[in-house]
Amino acid sequence: MEVNRAPCTTRSFGHGFAEVDACVHCGLCTQSCPTYLLTGRESMSPRGRLWTMRALGEGRLQATEAVLADLDACLVCRACESACPSSVRYGAVIAAVRAGTRRRSFVRRTLFALLPRRGLLQTFASCLRLWQRSPLRPLRALLPPGLRRMEAALPEVPSAAARAALPRFTAARGERLGATALLEGCVMSVLFQDVNRDTVTLLAAAGFDVHVPPAQTCCGALHEHDGDLNGAHALLQRNAIAFESVPEAVLVMNSSGCGTAFRDAERSIGAPGATLTRRSVDVTRFLLEHGERLAFRPHQGVVTLDAPCHLHHAQGETTAPLALLARVPGLALVPMKDAELCCGSAGVYNLDHPELAEATLAGKLDHLAATGATTLLTGNPGCILQWRAGVRARGLAVEVLHPVTFLARLLHT
Ligand code: SF4
Ligand code: SF4
Incomplete structure (x- = not known):
């Protein structure tokens, strides 16, 4: 691009x-x-x-x-x-x-303009899915280099059913302890709606109502990363208003990039963003402090954790993911060298700077292989995609998952 x-x-x-x-x-x-x-x-x-x-x-x-x-x-x-x-x-x-x-180029501006428009984004996702299954796909060799790279980097787009919107309200299971609200996100709602669903499952099982306010929109993190501060700030303003519809709810963030945008909202847009900054918390921290009711089955196999930069460095959340995972009985959690170093995903960095992104990940793939892990956990959509591409290219038998997916699979129901 x-x-x-x-x-x-x-x-x-x-x-x-x-x-x-x-x-x-x-x-x-x-x-x-x-x-x-x-x-x-x-x-x-x-x-x-x-x-x-x-x-x-x-x-x-x-x-x-x-x-x-x-x-x-x-x-x-x-x-x-x-x-x-x-x-x-x-x-x-x-x-x-x-x-x-x-x-930014016209293509770039068009793509970023799609992110906050859920209906158009979902239509675009359906078209991409059709294209990915089309016999015409080899024609991608004719695309301009930037678009070709982008097309090749895309994972398989899930079906429309798998991308369906979350229920606007899910009641707490058992005794109600409080209320939470969830940001569906743009990339998350298209490629990782399963993680959003698992987040709802864990929050409800922990005793919390889950609201998904309909007026919410993309957090603007990718826009800010790309230098479009006005666009990013306008989206934060819209979200600040959207989440006022559930004033008592804690905003539980399951994408560290979106979480950082919300946590930084007061610095970014001043007083209107204060409520997003004050009320938002990463899902691992929330479940660590309020998920006493959750019980997990043991897991066979070695697990390691990679720290998304926007959780570890930008939000300073360095302990909650590990402490939460320690609740899985007998979990073999092996530390990975340089887990706090960037994986090279960084918004659309892996599209703009493919060589540097690949070189950044290469050393980390060595460290992953050295752990002997069969599961790698990381809490940001871009990082999950970057790691999955690297693991596939290196031929490692490692499943890359969001921590929420991992915990939801082990949840005692
Ligand atoms: S050189 Fe780096 S560490 Fe030192 S003050 Fe400047 S930014 Fe901070
Ligand atoms: S790439 Fe280097 S300069 Fe840029 S944010 Fe990361 S540590 Fe700082």
Whole structure:
């Protein structure tokens, strides 16, 4: 997918400029940066990128293709934020700069415009499913390279029945302990509606009503990642209003990218986003703290866990997934080296930067193989797709699942 450029000006930085000033150039972040570890180049490190963005903002550096390419190669995994002793919120800076420097192609804008339109998105998904089963599929060789890559990266689209909308309300099983609300999401509702259903099952079994407000929409995380801050913020505003319809419900997030968008909503859109920030929590944290009623059967086989960047680094949720999984009797949970390092999915990064994304995942696939695991768990749709593609290409006998799917399969009913 082609990205065109616009000149970078100090206006591009928006609220991110003050964040650049907080950097003291200590370099403690460099060793946690996947693109620096791969290339060894300062301009591909967080410190180097912050310097670049500052120089661009102050007009000391020209926004050439080469300069912007190194900024574009950032995964926005935010591992540098976890490592930074000065609390530089790198994610806010790069989002502000991308908003000022990126201009998306027509194809890209069309695809991103589809995400918040559930009806159109589902129609598009049905067309894709038809195409994937069509005898004409070999004609994809004629597509432009960007579209061809995108087509090849797509997993099999589930049937319309499997993608059907969730019930707007599911009652708690047994004694009612409280209310929750679920975001169906865009990618989640098309490719991972089964994970959404399993989330409803676990929440209801734990004693919570589950609301799915009809006015909700895409969280905007992919738009922000792509530099469309206005689009992302408009979607957050709509969600803030949609979830006001269930004011008493906790917003339980089962996609770490969407969870981060909601948790950051107050920073992104100010007071209207405060309710999303305050009320949202990752599903693993919620079930850990409120799922006493859930009982699981033992699982045979070795399991390992990969930490989605937006859960581990952006939300700082480093313990709940492991602690929740420890409730499965006798679970053989083997730690994976560099589990907190990005897998290379990062929104649509694996489409824009296929070589870097592949190289980022390659080392992690070695670490996965070393665990001897037959199941890999990770809580973000993009990461699940990236891992599944890598595991398939490497020929590893590993099933890649969302933790919610894994737990729902083991739930005592
Ligand atoms: S967000 Fe990730 S890829 Fe980008 S500079 Fe920080 S650590 Fe590196
Ligand atoms: S760790 Fe923080 S202060 Fe140090 S160079 Fe990186 S961003 Fe700057």
